[in-house]
Amino acid sequence: MSVANAGTDEVLIDCQSLFKVFGDKSEAAMKAITERGLGKKDVLRDFSCVLGVSNASLKVRRGEIFCIMGLSGSGKSTLIRLLNKLITPSSGKVIVKGRDLSALSAVELRQMRAKNIGMVFQNVALLPHRTVLENAAFGLEVQGVAKTERNRTATEALEKVGLGDWLTRYPRELSGGMQQRVGLARALASDPEIILMDEPFSALDPLIRRQLQDEFRELTKSLGKSAVFITHDLDEAIRIGDRIAIMKDGAIIQTGTAEHIILNPADDYVAEFVAGISRLHLIKAHSVMVSLADYEKIRPGADLGTLIHTSPSADIDELITLMIRSDQDALAVRENDRLLGVVTPRSLLLGVKGESPNHPAHA
Amino acid sequence: MDMSAFTDAFDAWTDSALEWLSENGEFLFEYIRWLLEGLYDAILWLLEMPPFYVVVLITMLIGWRLVGLWFALIGGVALSLCFSMGLWSETMSTLALVLTATSFALVIGIPVGVAAGFFTRLDRFMEPALDLIQTLPPYIYLLPAIALLGYGPATALVATVIVAMPPVIRLTSLGIRMTPNEFLELGQASGMTPIQMFFKIRLPFALPSIMAGINQSLMMAFGMVVIAGIVGSGGLGETIYGSIRTLDIATSINAAIAIVVLTMILDRITQSAGRMRNGRKA
Numbered sequence: 001m002s003v004a005n006a007g008t009d010e011v012l013i014d015c016q017s018l019f020k021v022f023g024d025k026s027e028a029a030m031k032a033i034t035e036r037g038l039g040k041k042d043v044l045r046d047f048s049c050v051l052g053v054s055n056a057s058l059k060v061r062r063g064e065i066f067c068i069m070g071l072s073g074s075g076k077s078t079l080i081r082l083l084n085k086l087i088t089p090s091s092g093k094v095i096v097k098g099r100d101l102s103a104l105s106a107v108e109l110r111q112m113r114a115k116n117i118g119m120v121f122q123n124v125a126l127l128p129h130r131t132v133l134e135n136a137a138f139g140l141e142v143q144g145v146a147k148t149e150r151n152r153t154a155t156e157a158l159e160k161v162g163l164g165d166w167l168t169r170y171p172r173e174l175s176g177g178m179q180q181r182v183g184l185a186r187a188l189a190s191d192p193e194i195i196l197m198d199e200p201f202s203a204l205d206p207l208i209r210r211q212l213q214d215e216f217r218e219l220t221k222s223l224g225k226s227a228v229f230i231t232h233d234l235d236e237a238i239r240i241g242d243r244i245a246i247m248k249d250g251a252i253i254q255t256g257t258a259e260h261i262i263l264n265p266a267d268d269y270v271a272e273f274v275a276g277i278s279r280l281h282l283i284k285a286h287s288v289m290v291s292l293a294d295y296e297k298i299r300p301g302a303d304l305g306t307l308i309h310t311s312p313s314a315d316i317d318e319l320i321t322l323m324i325r326s327d328q329d330a331l332a333v334r335e336n337d338r339l340l341g342v343v344t345p346r347s348l349l350l351g352v353k354g355e356s357p358n359h360p361a362h363a
Numbered sequence: 364m365d366m367s368a369f370t371d372a373f374d375a376w377t378d379s380a381l382e383w384l385s386e387n388g389e390f391l392f393e394y395i396r397w398l399l400e401g402l403y404d405a406i407l408w409l410l411e412m413p414p415f416y417v418v419v420l421i422t423m424l425i426g427w428r429l430v431g432l433w434f435a436l437i438g439g440v441a442l443s444l445c446f447s448m449g450l451w452s453e454t455m456s457t458l459a460l461v462l463t464a465t466s467f468a469l470v471i472g473i474p475v476g477v478a479a480g481f482f483t484r485l486d487r488f489m490e491p492a493l494d495l496i497q498t499l500p501p502y503i504y505l506l507p508a509i510a511l512l513g514y515g516p517a518t519a520l521v522a523t524v525i526v527a528m529p530p531v532i533r534l535t536s537l538g539i540r541m542t543p544n545e546f547l548e549l550g551q552a553s554g555m556t557p558i559q560m561f562f563k564i565r566l567p568f569a570l571p572s573i574m575a576g577i578n579q580s581l582m583m584a585f586g587m588v589v590i591a592g593i594v595g596s597g598g599l600g601e602t603i604y605g606s607i608r609t610l611d612i613a614t615s616i617n618a619a620i621a622i623v624v625l626t627m628i629l630d631r632i633t634q635s636a637g638r639m640r641n642g643r644k645a
Contacts, residue, residue: 086551114554125545129567142553142563196552 012194012226013060013083018092020078020250023049030090040249052078053089054250060194065220065227067241068252069234075250076230080196083228084117085109096194114143118187122199124179126171132158132182133167139190150189157185160219177208184216188223195220197229201236213239234273238282246270258282263356279316279354286312288319288351289333289341299330304339307332312340316351319343381510388511396517399463399524403516407459415446418455422628429635438631441624448617456598458625460516460588461581464523468580471524472531473573479532480539480569493529501526501587505594519588519596526587530579538572539565574637581633585626599625 021029021043029047032038033054040051053075060066070076081087082094085101094101097116104112118139126135133151134141136158140150158164161181171179180200187195197216201209217240220227231237237244238258245255246266254266259282265271289312295302308326310319312335322331323345331343347357385392410418419442427435445454479486504522512518542565550560592600599618606615 081548084552086548110554110556112554113552117552119549119552121545121549123545125543125549127546127564127567138549139553142550142555142559190553 010062011059012062012097013058013228014093014095015056015058015083016093016095018053018056018079018082018094019051019090020053020075020082020087021047021049021090022052023047025049026090034091051250053082056092056247056250056252058245058252058255060226060228062193062226063221063224064242065217065229065240067229067231067237067244068247069231069237069244070247071232074247076232076247077198078250079247080198080228080230083194083196084113084119114139114190116192117194117196118190118192119196120180120183120187120198120200122202124171124183124200126179126182126186128171130170131167132163132169132171132174135171135182136185136189138186143190153191154185154189157189158182160188161185161215175208176204177212180204180212184219188219188225193226195225195227197227199230199232202232209236210239216240234277238277246273259284259287262354263287274354277354279352280320281315281317283316283351283354283356284312285310285314285319285331285333285343286340287356288316288347289343290347290357291341292339294357295330295342295344298344302330304332304342307342309334310343311335316348319348319351323348381507385511392511395521396512399467399517399520400515402466403459403463403520406462407456410455410459411452415451416443419443419446426628426632430631434631438624438628442628445621445624448621450599450602450617450621453597453599453602453618454621454625456596457588457600457622458629460519460523460591460596460598460600461584461625461629464520464527464584464588465577465581467520467524468527468584469531469577472528472576472580473535475528476532476535476573476576477539479536480565486536486540489532493533496525497529501590502593504587505591509594514595516596518594519591519600522591522594523584523587527580527584530583531573531576534572534576534579535569538569538576541572542568571637574633578630578633578637581629582626585622585629589622 019030019033021033023029025047026049029038029043029049029051032046033043033051038046040054043049043051056075056079058066058068068076068079078087082089083096085094088102096112099108099112101109101112127138130138133154137145137150137154140153145153155164155167158167161184163178163181163185166174166178171182174182183200200216201212204212213236216227229237229240231240241258243255243257244261245252246261247253248269254261254270256264261270262274262277262279262282265274290298292304295304307328307330308322309332310322312333314322314333319331323343329345333340333343344357350357419439422442423435423439426438442454445451475489479489501522504525505518508518508521512521546564546568547560550564555563588596588598589600589603592598592602592604595601599622602618603615603622606612606618
């Protein structure tokens with residue numbers, strides 16, 4: 001799940017210090033925020049306005065799945081609605097594919113939403129009086145695509161999500177998981193580059209949720225789409241996301257890969273959040289290895305050539321297996337015949353605890 | 364303070380306003396009369412042209428398709444009863460009056476209701492007006508109507524249109540207003556134009572409420588059309604009014620039965636039509 005497999009570095013969505021203030025006096029409140037740096041509580045007390053999103057900046061690259069994780073009320077649903085301007089920001093810029101959303105005309109914005117940005121909702125929002133096929137073809141219908149063509153495209157999209165046999169059914173005949181698949185097919189049918197997912201799986205039971213998470217990730221990657229995925233579930237964010245942003249009180253407090261966040265939590269709030277997460281598959285050898293020089297200090301004159309080799313992307317689970325199999329107390333981390341570092345039992349145990357031997361606190 | 368002087372002045376003002384209207388608005392009222400009576404005559408001609416059993420059979424067919432077999436059978440028997448009581452022509456006149464008045468009420472009421480659904484300010488302005496229309500005793504509307512349009516079906520129709528309009532306005536406005544937010548978001552996120560949003564999202568969701576409004580307006584029209592017998596509307600209302608004056612209890616009960624039959628048939632059919640549109644076959 002490193003950034004390397006997230007495709008190119010082309011930035012599709014670029015949010016620059018977004019703010020959203022809700023309330024009658026939102027303009028005055030926004031002014032006070034920029035001039036005097038008021039916080040969420042001050043804004044509520046002085047202006048009875050709610051600060052929904054506060055100074056949020058993020059970049060989503062092509063081919064990347066970007067998760068925004070936060071508890072309810074953290075502003076994540078507001079933030080995702082700023083990305084296609086369902087909500088207009090009080091301040092800050094949203095640039096999608098190099099175009100500033102606030103500078104688009106109404107027609108251009110509709111074009112952008114119809115062609116480039118798909119959206120899937122928590123409550124699915126399938127039209128009850130339309131069949132599954134008609135629902136999946138909805139976006140194309142809005143764009144004025146001819147009926148035979150949109151039905152063909154929608155059928156393909158439904159087949160991708162495994163609902164090819166349900167075309168003529170009505171939404172109420174489908175289970176929650178299937179309905180959510182129709183929602184995804186509807187978004188995919190318009191072939192957008194970016195898909196916004198607003199807590200799509202949170203109402204589903206755990207087993208179905210897990211299944212849909214895996215399917216979603218696979219589908220998004222195979223189609224080369226980018227996605228912004230909102231969730232309140234850290235496990236889900238880790239399972240799906242290439243990178244994760246953690247939100248609290250409207251602000252993004254940390255952005256990074258799951259491994260990065262677990263090893264370097266930005267504050268106590270994040271640390272507490274990630275405390276219960278199993279490290280076994282998240283932390284990789286490159287994070288738990290010690291440098292060759294440090295190993296030299298512990299074991300002067302040790303012969304590195306006799307150590308079992310592993311790659312920098314091997315996770316802790318694999319490292320433990322290798323360590324148990326090894327008759328020596330270290331593993332060599334190599335990439336392209338270059339020795340990068342050594343995993344020792346101590347560094348491995350630190351990794352299990354979610355700490356890095358290279359972290360300042362444990363250096 | 365002498366209030367009676369004030370009320371006298373107000374009454375005088377109302378009278379002269381009506382007088383002015385009837386003198387200067389003659390062209391307008393002639394036009395309204397022509398419009399209302401034109402549609403009324405056309406519908407009545409359609410209903411009275413075929414023999415009574417054809418109308419009964421068509422009603423049964425519609426009832427069977429929309430409601431069910433039992434309803435169709437009972438409705439057919441009940442309608443035939445109206446014929447055998449010798450009230451067929453009156454029953455058809457009443458039906459024509461109700462259909463005409465309701466059509467006009469819908470043609471005005473639905474667009475107004477849609478507008479009120481979109482513009483909260485219009486809705487707030489209309490709310491007391493609708494309250495007033497609905498709380499005043501319905502007889503009130505007969506007087507200005509008779510002053511402006513004279514004795515006859517047109518007067519009955521105008522008064523009926525006024526009484527029948529509020530429910531459909533209210534329920535249309537409510538339906539438009541009640542579009543679930545997630546579907547509005549879906550429409551926006553899909554890049555819909557405002558017109559697409561109206562026809563593909565708002566209207567389908569508002570339809571059950573609008574259909575309920577149509578049904579309610581129809582029922583109001585029935586109530587008023589009978590009252591309007593006083594101003595020479597023709598039909599069952601006038602039959603009842605006449606039999607009250609001559610204390611002919613038997614005829615008045617017969618006419619009342621005919622009205623109940625007609626009301627129930629139209630009520631059930633429009634209710635089912637509303638449900639159908641939102642159901643499986645939509």
